[in-house]
Every structure is written in C-alpha cells, then in structure tokens.
Amino acid sequence: MSPPAGALPPDSTARRDREGPSTADRILDAALVSFGSRGYEATSLDSLAEGLGMxxxxxxxxxxxxxxxxxxxxxxxxxxxxQALQGALDRAGDGWARVEAVVRSVFRVAAQRPELLGLLREVGRLGPPAATRLTLVLEPLVARASAFLESEMESGHMRRHDPRLLLLAIYSTVVGMVTEVEVLRALGEEPTARSLVRRRQEILRLLRSALVLERGEGQPATRSADPRDSWDQE
Amino acid sequence: MSPPAGALPPDSTARRDREGPSTADRILDAALVSFGSRGYEATSLDSLAEGLGMxxxxxxxxxxxxxxxxxxxxxxxxxxxxQALQGALDRAGDGWARVEAVVRSVFRVAAQRPELLGLLREVGRLGPPAATRLTLVLEPLVARASAFLESEMESGHMRRHDPRLLLLAIYSTVVGMVTEVEVLRALGEEPTARSLVRRRQEILRLLRSALVLERGEGQPATRSADPRDSWDQE
DNA sequence: GGAACCACCTACCAGATGGTAGACGAGGCG
DNA sequence: CGCCTCGTCTACCATCTGGTAGGTGGTTCC
Structure with a gap:
C-alpha cells in the first residue's frame, strides 16, 4: 500500500488476500459512519482512531x-x-420501471450502508471544496437521469415538469425519507427495517401517481400489490 | 433585560423602543445564520462574537x-x-388549498429567512437533546396536519396514503427543494430568488398531481396558471 | 453622594484539535 | 548479517475550544 499522496492506489477498495479489509479501508469505513451520522466537523481524528483501536x-x-x-x-x-445506480439502471426495464429501479437501489443502499446517504447530505452541506468533488463523479448519472425523464415526458408517458427540478424533488424525497430519522421519530415512526420497506412502498406509490400518465388517466392507481416487496433476497 | 437562566424574558423578541433589536436578539440572529448554514459544531462562539463586533x-x-x-x-x-404555519392555516381555505397555503408559507419563510429551514435540518441532525425540544413545539401542528390529511383521504379528496409517511415525504421534498443549494448547483440551477419561485411552482404541481383525486380523475391537471405567483406583495 | 445594577470587557484556563518529528520493531532482501 | 522500507507508535506543539473570574464604566435609584 502506498500512503503518500491523498489519492489511494487503485486496489485500496479491494480485499487483501485472506485477511480482512486493508487499514486504509477500515479507516474509510469508520470515517463513513462517523462523518455520515455525526458530521465531519463533529468527528475528531482522535475519536475515529479510538474506535479503530489505533x-x-x-x-x-x-x-x-x-x-x-x-x-x-x-x-x-x-x-x-x-456503481449501485449504474447497475440498477443497466438491469432495469423502460419507463416507470427505471424510476422504480433507481429508487429501489437507493433504498437498498440505505438498508446496507445507511451512512452513505448521510454522507451525501453532509457533503452537500459542507459545500464547494467537497461538494464539487462529489458532483464530478455523479454528474454523468444526473445527465442520464435528466435525459431519461425528458424523453419520457416527450413521449407522453410522464407529466411535464422541469427535469432538473423534478430530479431535485425526487432526490430530496428519497434521501429525506431515508435519512430524516429524527423527523421520523417525531412522527411516531420508529426507524426500523420494516419501516424502511413501508417508506419505500409509500414513496413509490407517491412518485408513481405524481409522474405517470396512465393511458386512460382514470385508473384508481391502487397500491401495487407487488409480492416482491423486499430486497433481502433480490 | 435579564441574562440569567437560559430562558429569555418574554420581550426578548420584541424591538426595544426606538433602538434596533436587543443584544440577545442580535446574537440569536447571528447564531441562526451560522448554525443554520455552517452548522452548530462548526460554529465557534469566537467567530460568532467577531461577526457581532463583541x-x-x-x-x-x-x-x-x-x-x-x-x-x-x-x-x-x-x-x-x-406562527407562520398557524397563520397560513388559519387564513387558508379547504382541501387542496390548505396544502398549498402551507407550502407557500414555508417558501415565504425560505425567501425571508433562508437559514431558518437550514436550522431545522441541522437540529434534526443533531438529534435528541435539541431535536426533542423542537418537536415539542411543532408537535401540535404535525397532529393537525396529519388529521387534516386523514380526513381528506377519508372523504375521497386525496389518494390514500399513510398520513405520517406522506407528511414526511412532503416535509422532505419541500425542505430539500429549499435547502439543498449544492444539489441545486450541481443540477445547473442557480439559487436565486427567481429560481425559488419556480421551485415552488414545480413542487405545488407535483404535490397536486400526486395527492389530489379529481372528481373525474381524467383532467389534464394543467399548471395552475395562477397569476398571483409571487409572495412579495402577498 | 453612594450603593446597586447593568452590559460588556480583559485575563485566564483546561482540555481538545489537527498536525509534525522522530523512534521503534517487524519483515524483506542483498 | 546489515540495510531499508513499512506501519505504527510516543512525544510534542500551536491553536482553538467553551467556560470562569473578576474587573470597569455608565446609569438608576435612594
């Protein structure tokens, strides 16, 4: 491993042969948890190190x-x-199914690595030096999503909206539904795994009725009654 | 003025006779801006004081x-x-108009005191000691909103949802549309006052098509074309 | 005039923070 | 063996943090 320079060597994410994750990765894991939940400024290197036993x-x-x-x-x-989003998109179908696939993949991330979305927020709050770095990587996905939404509207499958503002709205809703634990608690909803599934169902129904233009537009838009409503064994 | 005890005297918000706001209020103003944008931990009393010239x-x-x-x-x-929400609610009409009134009032707050919503987020992130305090005050409003949504659904004016999760979704979307400046910037949208108005229009259309059950359910649900689309002179 | 109070100040302090300098042991390798 | 690199450590340090102690000038009230 090469410690010098902020940029880690390409294998920094890979597992070492037979022994757990590399030290750098363990540090990054701890930092993710702490930065993503307690915040960047509120996390000291000392406390981070203590949690790592170093x-x-x-x-x-x-x-x-x-x-x-x-x-x-x-x-x-x-x-x-x-990668998570790309994967979901590449495997997804057309039209509404694509939106659903993205939302599902975000919730999957939320279930497996809750702090990752917390970090997303935190970085957005920290602003330019950090935020631009994040933007740079995610920008192609944003462009892809924006183009997709636009084409769906063009073809009359979705209601007309400003694609970018729509994207912001979807982003805010999804990330909020996942990260706003305190608001959740204030609403009397405990932040459990079951609750997370319910939130996903709810947000999908909400988005669907907000976006999708049914051919007749008169369908009752009932709940999906989709049996595969869990990602545990996808 | 009485400095002792954390609880300020009842007139702490009021303007003193003929001279600007009280010192305590000036401090609170500065704290609101800094806590709400840079964050609580990232704000030092020293920097706060320096900005206040004390x-x-x-x-x-x-x-x-x-x-x-x-x-x-x-x-x-x-x-x-x-107070802002109460006022909006008391003056608002029925059904969808109430939702619209609330959203409008939140955006009005966002225009006049942007950091207030930032603080809302920050407190939610800081968690229990601070968050419960906020919850306590806002709880009656939440209950009121929840009951309202439920009755609207009961009477068939709105689509069926879990009222609390719906509230969380609306909260997330509205607050996100207002506070996520960095995401906004990443989407190529400059955080100007004009943009804020557009965002409000967009979110209202979005919410409307997501929630409202038109009688025929077949209406095109066009943009409101409402001429009073500025809050500057209410 | 003097006591009391008010709003703000200077002078500190103990602890934490991010960061530097340098030593130490383990292992690879000629 | 001798040398070097690697990963971690101890020992510091300057700076900043929230907070205490104790003043000082001005106004109010008797």
Missing part, C-alpha cells in the same frame, strides 16, 4: 490530513453509489 | 453556554415557524 497518527499516516481523508472517502463513496 | 464573553453573558444559546434559538425559531 492512534490518530496512524490515520494521518494513511491520509495526510483530515481533509484528505474526507476527499478519499467522497471518492470511494461516490464510486460505490454510482 | 467578545465571546458577552455572548456567554446573555446565554450561559453554547448549548443554552442553541436551545434559546430553537425555541425562538420553532415559535416563529409555528
């Missing part, structure tokens, strides 16, 4: 500074997120 | 600790928010 200086050996750690984390997380 | 100790004179300042700020902000 000294702060070891973290600074792998990542020359706290900011460099954040950048590396953003890079890795953006790649992971992009 | 010493940190003067802040600690009015608010015994940083946490007490946050609590006082939450109380004031919650009251302000609750």
């Amino acid at each position: 000294r702060k200086q070891s973290i600074l050996y792998w990542f020359p500074s706290k900011e460099a750690l954040l950048e590396a984390l953003i890079d890795r997380s953006a790649a992971e997120l992009a | 010493r940190k100790q003067s802040i600690l004179y009015w608010f015994p600790s940083k946490e007490a300042l946050l609590e006082a700020l939450i109380d004031r902000s919650a009251a302000e928010l609750a």
Whole structure:
C-alpha cells in the first residue's frame, strides 16, 4: 500500500488476500459512519482512531490530513453509489420501471450502508471544496437521469415538469425519507427495517401517481400489490 | 433585560423602543445564520462574537453556554415557524388549498429567512437533546396536519396514503427543494430568488398531481396558471 | 453622594484539535 | 548479517475550544 499522496492506489477498495479489509479501508469505513451520522466537523481524528483501536497518527499516516481523508472517502463513496445506480439502471426495464429501479437501489443502499446517504447530505452541506468533488463523479448519472425523464415526458408517458427540478424533488424525497430519522421519530415512526420497506412502498406509490400518465388517466392507481416487496433476497 | 437562566424574558423578541433589536436578539440572529448554514459544531462562539463586533464573553453573558444559546434559538425559531404555519392555516381555505397555503408559507419563510429551514435540518441532525425540544413545539401542528390529511383521504379528496409517511415525504421534498443549494448547483440551477419561485411552482404541481383525486380523475391537471405567483406583495 | 445594577470587557484556563518529528520493531532482501 | 522500507507508535506543539473570574464604566435609584 502506498500512503503518500491523498489519492489511494487503485486496489485500496479491494480485499487483501485472506485477511480482512486493508487499514486504509477500515479507516474509510469508520470515517463513513462517523462523518455520515455525526458530521465531519463533529468527528475528531482522535475519536475515529479510538474506535479503530489505533492512534490518530496512524490515520494521518494513511491520509495526510483530515481533509484528505474526507476527499478519499467522497471518492470511494461516490464510486460505490454510482456503481449501485449504474447497475440498477443497466438491469432495469423502460419507463416507470427505471424510476422504480433507481429508487429501489437507493433504498437498498440505505438498508446496507445507511451512512452513505448521510454522507451525501453532509457533503452537500459542507459545500464547494467537497461538494464539487462529489458532483464530478455523479454528474454523468444526473445527465442520464435528466435525459431519461425528458424523453419520457416527450413521449407522453410522464407529466411535464422541469427535469432538473423534478430530479431535485425526487432526490430530496428519497434521501429525506431515508435519512430524516429524527423527523421520523417525531412522527411516531420508529426507524426500523420494516419501516424502511413501508417508506419505500409509500414513496413509490407517491412518485408513481405524481409522474405517470396512465393511458386512460382514470385508473384508481391502487397500491401495487407487488409480492416482491423486499430486497433481502433480490 | 435579564441574562440569567437560559430562558429569555418574554420581550426578548420584541424591538426595544426606538433602538434596533436587543443584544440577545442580535446574537440569536447571528447564531441562526451560522448554525443554520455552517452548522452548530462548526460554529465557534469566537467567530460568532467577531461577526457581532463583541467578545465571546458577552455572548456567554446573555446565554450561559453554547448549548443554552442553541436551545434559546430553537425555541425562538420553532415559535416563529409555528406562527407562520398557524397563520397560513388559519387564513387558508379547504382541501387542496390548505396544502398549498402551507407550502407557500414555508417558501415565504425560505425567501425571508433562508437559514431558518437550514436550522431545522441541522437540529434534526443533531438529534435528541435539541431535536426533542423542537418537536415539542411543532408537535401540535404535525397532529393537525396529519388529521387534516386523514380526513381528506377519508372523504375521497386525496389518494390514500399513510398520513405520517406522506407528511414526511412532503416535509422532505419541500425542505430539500429549499435547502439543498449544492444539489441545486450541481443540477445547473442557480439559487436565486427567481429560481425559488419556480421551485415552488414545480413542487405545488407535483404535490397536486400526486395527492389530489379529481372528481373525474381524467383532467389534464394543467399548471395552475395562477397569476398571483409571487409572495412579495402577498 | 453612594450603593446597586447593568452590559460588556480583559485575563485566564483546561482540555481538545489537527498536525509534525522522530523512534521503534517487524519483515524483506542483498 | 546489515540495510531499508513499512506501519505504527510516543512525544510534542500551536491553536482553538467553551467556560470562569473578576474587573470597569455608565446609569438608576435612594
């Protein structure tokens, strides 16, 4: 492994042969959890190191500074997120099924790595130095999504909206439904795995009735009654 | 003015006779801006004081600790928010008009005091000690909103949803559309006042088509074409 | 005039923060 | 063996953090 320079070597994400994840990856994992839930500023290198059973200086050996750690984390997380979305998109069908596939993949991420979406928010809040880095990686996906929505509207399958604002609305809703634990709690809903499934169902129904133009437009738009409403064994 | 105890005297929000806002209010204003945009942990009392042209100790004179300042700020902000929403609700009509009134009032707040919604998010992220305080004040409004949505669904004016999850979705969307400046920028939309109006229009159309059950359910659900699409002169 | 109070100040402090310098042991390799 | 690199450590450090102690000038009230 090569500690120098903020940019990690290409195999930094890979598992080492027979032994668990590399030190750099373990640090990134811990940083993801802490940055994504408690926040960047509220996380000290000392507390991070303590949770890892090492000294702060070891973290600074792998990542020359706290900011460099954040950048590396953003890079890795953006790649992971992009991959999840890409995969879902490549396997998805057409029209509404594509939207559904994306939403499902985001919820799958939320179930497996809840902090990843938290980090997304955090980075958005931290602004330019960090945010632009994230944007750079996710931009192609945004463009793809935007183009897709536009074509769906053009062909009359979806209601007309400003594609970018629609995208922002979908983003906000989905990420909010997943990350706003406190609001959830205030609403008397416990943030359990079961609740997450219900939230996904709800948001899909909501989006569907908001977006999809049924041919007759008169259908009752009932709940999907889709039996495969769990991602556990997808 | 009475500095002792975290609870400010009842006139702390009021303007003093002929001279600007009270010192305590000026501090709260600065705290709102900084907490709401940069975040609570990332804001130091020193930087806050510097922006106010005073010493940190003067802040600690009015608010015994940083946490007490946050609590006082939450109380004031919650009251302000609750008042805005209450007012909008009391003046609003029935059915969809009520939803529209609430959304409009939130956007009005966003235009006049952008950081207030940022603080809302921040408090949600900070969790229990602070979040419960906010919840306490806003809870009656949530109950009112929830009951309203439920009755609308009962009477067949709105699509059936879990009222609380629907509320969370609406909250996330509206607050996200207002506070996610970085995402906005990533989407190529500059966070101007004009853009804010467009976002409000878009979200209202979106919500309307998602929620409202037209009698025939077949109407084109066109854009509202409502001429009073600016809040500048209500 | 003087006591009391008010709003703000200077002078500190203990602890935490991100970061540097340098040593140490383990292992690879000529 | 001797040398070097790697990963981690101990020992510091300057700076900043929230917070305490104790003043100081001005106004109010008796």
